[in-house]
Amino acid sequence: MTFDPEYVSQVLSENFEDAKALFLTPLMAIHRAHLVMIADRGIVSREDARTLRDALASISLSEIQATSYDGTCEDLFFFVERLLVRAAGDAVAGRLHVARSRNDIDMTMYRMRQREFIAALVSASLDLRKALTDLASQHRDTVFAAHTHTQPAQVSTIAHYLLAVIEQLERDATRLQAAHVSTNRNPLGACAITGTGFPIDRDLTSDLLGFDGPTGNTYGSIATVDYLLESVSATAVLLAGLGRVVQDLLLWCTMEFGYLRLTDGFVQASSIMPQKRNPVALEHARALGSKALGQATGIVLAVHNTPFGDIVDTEDDLQPLVASMFRDALRATTLVAAAMRGAEFNVAGLEARAGEGGTTTTELADHLVRTHGMPFAAAHGIAARLLAARRERPDAPLGAALGAASGELLGTPLNYTDAEVAEILSPRHFIAVRRTHGGPAPDETARALTASRAALERDRGWLAGIRKGLTSADARLRDRLAAL
Numbered sequence: 207m208t209f210d211p212e213y214v215s216q217v218l219s220e221n222f223e224d225a226k227a228l229f230l231t232p233l234m235a236i237h238r239a240h241l242v243m244i245a246d247r248g249i250v251s252r253e254d255a256r257t258l259r260d261a262l263a264s265i266s267l268s269e270i271q272a273t274s275y276d277g278t279c280e281d282l283f284f285f286v287e288r289l290l291v292r293a294a295g296d297a298v299a300g301r302l303h304v305a306r307s308r309n310d311i312d313m314t315m316y317r318m319r320q321r322e323f324i325a326a327l328v329s330a331s332l333d334l335r336k337a338l339t340d341l342a343s344q345h346r347d348t349v350f351a352a353h354t355h356t357q358p359a360q361v362s363t364i365a366h367y368l369l370a371v372i373e374q375l376e377r378d379a380t381r382l383q384a385a386h387v388s389t390n391r392n393p394l395g396a397c398a399i400t401g402t403g404f405p406i407d408r409d410l411t412s413d414l415l416g417f418d419g420p421t422g423n424t425y426g427s428i429a430t431v432d433y434l435l436e437s438v439s440a441t442a443v444l445l446a447g448l449g450r451v452v453q454d455l456l457l458w459c460t461m462e463f464g465y466l467r468l469t470d471g472f473v474q475a476s477s478i479m480p481q482k483r484n485p486v487a488l489e490h491a492r493a494l495g496s497k498a499l500g501q502a503t504g505i506v507l508a509v510h511n512t513p514f515g516d517i518v519d520t521e522d523d524l525q526p527l528v529a530s531m532f533r534d535a536l537r538a539t540t541l542v543a544a545a546m547r548g549a550e551f552n553v554a555g556l557e558a559r560a561g562e563g564g565t566t567t568t569e570l571a572d573h574l575v576r577t578h579g580m581p582f583a584a585a586h587g588i589a590a591r592l593l594a595a596r597r598e599r600p601d602a603p604l605g606a607a608l609g610a611a612s613g614e615l616l617g618t619p620l621n622y623t624d625a626e627v628a629e630i631l632s633p634r635h636f637i638a639v640r641r642t643h644g645g646p647a648p649d650e651t652a653r654a655l656t657a658s659r660a661a662l663e664r665d666r667g668w669l670a671g672i673r674k675g676l677t678s679a680d681a682r683l684r685d686r687l688a689a690l
Contacts, residue, residue: 261293416679
């Protein structure tokens with residue numbers, strides 16, 4: 207078959223290069239696992255199986271990688287098949303293709319590569335959690351003014367803020383792990399779309415390729431892409447959440463805020479302004495995350511409203527976009543983790559500004575309710591009047607100001623000393639009394655950090671188990687090949 211030059215340059219050549227980069231290794235593993243299985247089931251003779259094994263071993267992956275597409279074959283699969291024919295002869299080489307199709311081979315390759323992408327992103331997110339957990343441990347007592355609607359709201363701690371991010375990343379890991387479970391099923395044996403009449407063993411190929419088991423319905427094994435969309439969606443959720451955090455971190459790095467300082471290795475200077483210390487590593491992370499999020503949207507759109515079956519929209523042209531999305535998501539996550547490992551918070555500056563703007567007046571209202579049993583609306587009104595009075599006369603004695611504010615609303619003033627009111631309104635008192643589960647009190651953040659460290663170790667154990675399983679499967683495949 208002779209392909210049109212435009213089709214070659216615009217599609218086939220590009221797809222050949224993409225396949226070499228992404229799928230050559232899994233393709234060869236699939237060939238070997240299928241060979242072991244059909245030999246085990248007596249579908250191919252032992253003699254032919256050994257010939258095929260040796261032919262596969264003779265193929266140089268580095269030579270294939272160095273080969274440019276010349277238009278003489280359709281794709282990487284047929285290119286490798288041609289090498290097999292040269293090594294084993296046409297009659298024997300053709301036996302390897304019994305009970306399978308490019309369709310199930312392709313879907314198996316995609317899942318094998320995708321599970322690697324998921325595991326790599328989980329690993330990067332675990333490193334980020336470790337960096338943030340270490341920072342949070344250092345800043346359980348570092349108070350700062352938390353914002354709502356971009357305005358100073360209430361006092362919290364840096365540990366409390368970072369734990370919110372850590373818990374979000376813990377949920378991201380749960381979503382990615384669930385996506386890995388959906389992905390790590392083996393389509394091999396579904397053939398074109400209806401399976402085969404040969405007595406194949408799909409459990410054996412699943413075991414040799416490190417899958418948890420075979421997929422179910424053979425039509426769905428070829429047609430469905432929900433497993434792909436699940437991991438893409440989990441990645442998109444991670445990126446959206448991480449992007450919001452990076453936005454905060456960049457704001458905190460501004461001279462106006464001055465909350466956060468990155469180490470010199472993550473900032474760049476200006477070519478003209480000597481005073482500049484630009485936190486560009488975080489800017490790059492934001493850009494990479496946005497790029498990956500856009501690619502995730504593109505993946506969903508590419509498969510939207512396509513026929514439910516074997517269709518190129520979900521295959522050759524889509525897979526490089528999947529790889530690029532995971533790569534950029536990995537880069538963004540890794541970069542934030544690296545930047546935050548040595549980041550320093552301006553502890554004194556944070557505390558100095560923590561109580562500005564009335565961030566502790568909620569506690570005054572709460573105190574009045576707890577101590578005097580008044581309705582919260584009344585306590586809120588007194589606290590608001592005190593805040594207004596302090597704005598008009600910042601030097602006014604606190605006790606007198608509270609007495610005046612309460613007298614206006616209650617008819618009888620409440621008697622507090624200046625020191626008592628100052629203590630109630632102090633940022634550290636605000637934090638100390640907020641012992642709610644998940645709250646900012648140091649004892650509570652200590653408990654939360656212990657739980658997050660345990661969750662981190664569990665997730666590291668999951669990842670280690672996934673990697674060990676693939677290594678063991680590869681060893682089993684090598685042993686079974688050698689035993690042919």
